[in-house]
Amino acid sequence: MHLNTKFPNIFSLDKVTLFEKTVFEVFRFQYKNISVYHQFCNSINKTPLSVSSLNEIPFLPIDFFKTHRIISEKSETQAIFGSSGTTGTTPSFHHVKDLSIYENSFKNTFQLFYGAPQDYCILALLPSYLERNDSSLVYMVDKLMKLSKHPQNGFYKNDFHSLSNTLRTLENRQQKTLLIGVSFALLDFAQQYPMPLNNTIIMETGGMKGRQEEITREELHRILALAFQQKNIHSEYGMTELLSQAYSTGNGIFTPPPWMKILIRETYDPLQVGLTNKTGGINIIDLANYYSCSFIATQDLGKNLGNEKFEVLGRFDHSDIRGCNLLMN
Numbered sequence: 001m002h003l004n005t006k007f008p009n010i011f012s013l014d015k016v017t018l019f020e021k022t023v024f025e026v027f028r029f030q031y032k033n034i035s036v037y038h039q040f041c042n043s044i045n046k047t048p049l050s051v052s053s054l055n056e057i058p059f060l061p062i063d064f065f066k067t068h069r070i071i072s073e074k075s076e077t078q079a080i081f082g083s084s085g086t087t088g089t090t091p092s093f094h095h096v097k098d099l100s101i102y103e104n105s106f107k108n109t110f111q112l113f114y115g116a117p118q119d120y121c122i123l124a125l126l127p128s129y130l131e132r133n134d135s136s137l138v139y140m141v142d143k144l145m146k147l148s149k150h151p152q153n154g155f156y157k158n159d160f161h162s163l164s165n166t167l168r169t170l171e172n173r174q175q176k177t178l179l180i181g182v183s184f185a186l187l188d189f190a191q192q193y194p195m196p197l198n199n200t201i202i203m204e205t206g207g208m209k210g211r212q213e214e215i216t217r218e219e220l221h222r223i224l225a226l227a228f229q230q231k232n233i234h235s236e237y238g239m240t241e242l243l244s245q246a247y248s249t250g251n252g253i254f255t256p257p258p259w260m261k262i263l264i265r266e267t268y269d270p271l272q273v274g275l276t277n278k279t280g281g282i283n284i285i286d287l288a289n290y291y292s293c294s295f296i297a298t299q300d301l302g303k304n305l306g307n308e309k310f311e312v313l314g315r316f317d318h319s320d321i322r323g324c325n326l327l328m329n
Contacts, residue, residue, distance in 0.1 A: 007098070007101060007290050007291075008022050008025060008026070008287070008290070010022060010259040010287040010288065010290075011104055011105075011108050011259060019258065019259075019261070020054065022287060023054060023057070023285060023287070023294075024048075026287055026290060026294050027048060027051070027057055027294075027295070028048045029072075029290070030072070030290075030293060030294060030295075031047065031048055033072040033073050034070060034071070034072050034073070034292070034293060035073065036060070036064060036068045036069075036070050036293075037058075037060055037070070037293050037295075040058060040060055040064070041058045044058055044271065046058040054261075054263065054273075054274075054285070055263065055273040055274040056273075057285075057295055058295060059263075059265070059270075059273070059283045059284075059295045059296060059297035060293050060295060060296055060297065061297050062092070062241055062296050062297060062298050062299060063092075063299075064293075065092035065093060065094060065240070065241045066090045066091065066092050066093075067090075069093075069095055070094075070095060070292045070293050071095040071097060071291055071292055072097065072291045072292075075097045075291055076097065077095045077096065077097065078096055078097060078098060078099050079096045079099050079139075080093055080094065080095055080096070080134060081093070081094040081096060081134055081135070081136040081139070081240050082094075082132065082134040082135075082240060083239070083240040083241075084128060084129065084132065084135070084207075092240050092241055093240075094136070094240050094241050094242075094243075094292060095292060096243070096291075096292070097291035097292075098291065101243060101288055101290065101291075102136070102139075102140075102243045102288065103143055104288075105243050105244045105245075105257075105259070105288040106140045106143070106144070106244075106245060107143075107144075107147070108257065109244065109245055109247070109257045110144060112257055113247045113249070113255075114178070114201075114247075117144045117145075117147040117148040118147065118148055118149060119176055120148055120150065120176050120177060120178045121148065121150040121152050121153055121170055121175050121176070121177045121178070122141065122144055122145045122148050122150065122153045122177075122178050122180070123152075123153070123154060123156065123163065123166065123167070123177065123178070123179045123180070124138075124141045124145075124154070124155045124156065124179075124180050124181065125156050125163065125179065125180070125181030125182065125185045125186060125189060126138060126141070126155065126180070126181060126182055126185070126205075127156075127157040127158055127182070127185050128182060128185075128207070129182065130155055130157055136238070136240055136243075137205060137238065138155075140238075140245075141155075141180060142155075150175075152166055152169070152170065154166070160188070160189050160192055160193055161193075163189065163193070164189075164193040164195065167179070167195065167197060167200065168195065170199065170200070171195075171196075171197060171198065171199055171200070174198075174199050175199060176199055177197075177199055177200040177201070178200070178201045178203060179197075179200055179201070179202050179203065180203045180204075180205060180236070181202075181203070181204060181205065182204070182205055182206070182207040183204050183205070183206055183207050183220055184207065186202065186204055186220075186224060187220060187223060187224070190223055190224050190227035190228065191223075191227070194226075194227035194228065195227075195228065196228065196229040197228040197229065197230065198229070200228070201234055202224055202228055202230055202233050202234065203233075203234040203235065203236055203247075204217075204220065204221075204224070204233060204234070204235050204236075205235070205236045205238070206235070206236075206237075217235070217252055218252070220233075221233040221252070231250070232249060232250030232251070233250065234247065234248060234249055234250065235247070235248040235252065235254070236248075237254050237312060239298070241289075241292075241296055242260075242284065242286045242288075242289065242296070243286060243288035243289050243292075244256065244257060244259065244260040244286045244287075244288045244289075245257075246260065246262070246310075252311055252312070253305065253309050253310075253311060254309065254310050254311070254312065255308060255309055256308065256310075259286070259287040259288060260284065260285065260286050260287070260288070261284070261285040261308070262282060262283070262284060262285075262302070262304060262308075262310045263282075263283040263284075263285070263304070264276070264278065264279075264280040264281065264282065264283070264302060264303065264304045264310075265280050265281040265282075265283050265297065266280055266281075267279070267280050267281060267301075267316075270297060275304065276304045276305075276306060277303060277304065277305065277306070278303065279301055279302070279303050279313055280301070280302070280303075281297060281298065281299070281300070281301060281302075281316065282298045282300040282301065282302040282310070282312070283295070283296065283297050283298070284296045284298060299315055299316045300312055300314070300315060300316075301313045301314045301315060301316060
């Protein structure tokens with residue numbers, strides 16, 4: 001059977017039938033060309049000849065990114081993104097064949113949910129991620145800043161005073177601004193420099209990393225909303241192992257882009273997939289992961305709310321706490 005090795009045009013998918021057709025093309029390609037995934041599929045007797053629905057496609061446990069080089073055969077690696085991890089845990093590594101796919105994914109997703117980056121000044125409060133040189137989140141935000149071209153774009157580590165001055169200046173100019181930050185840093189900043197932000201979107205990316213006693217996302221959003229006089233706090237759901245992100249514009253309800261789909265698996269039967277309005281493990285189809293693996297069983301718990309919307313409710317017990325771990329709801 002001849003399989004197309006050219007990256008499919010996933011960023012123009014607008015119909016369910018086109019999505020499912022592309023999913024099965026990607027499944028066949030990855031089964032043939034990604035040895036780790038091929039072996040995993042065979043081990044559970046799920047092959048392209050025996051699978052006929054999305055729910056039957058094998059989802060690779062995300063821990064394989066800690067132990068294996070997951071990339072299509074004979075592909076060279078253009079970049080390797082690593083997870084931050086925490087003390088005593090094993091980091092994950094995502095071998096990326098083509099960075100332009102990642103860039104197209106986050107550019108198109110941002111445009112879909114927030115409009116043109118050029119309309120924003122982008123400020124990033126990502127101290128823990130800036131300490132590394134392999135963060136996919138820093139790479140994404142840096143590229144969005146370059147698209148924005150605003151002279152006051154910038155990354156901040158611990159200089160809350162400078163960040164507060166910049167925000168006040170932008171607010172006085174009524175400049176549309178995005179402040180994206182890791183949860184513990186946003187919490188620290190909110191407690192030290194509360195101020196009304198009428199023209200700024202506050203977006204948390206998760207991640208307490210043991211810096212403070214963990215709190216629920218609901219409590220985090222309440223504190224941030226009160227400190228910055230915001231109606232809603234936004235959230236980003238992404239991870240090292242993915243090349244796509246989902247966004248929440250409030251209330252912890254996430255929506256993925258058209259080339260990404262969330263399926264929920266039974267907690268005690270990981271091969272039973274397709275639960276709706278019931279808490280279970282989050283499985284992700286990310287078609288941007290064409291040259292690694294598009295079918296990933298995460299260690300996050302969530303709920304499919306229908307209409308392509310979902311909640312993230314926490315983590316499985318005994319699973320590693322990632323640096324980008326989202327707070328439990």
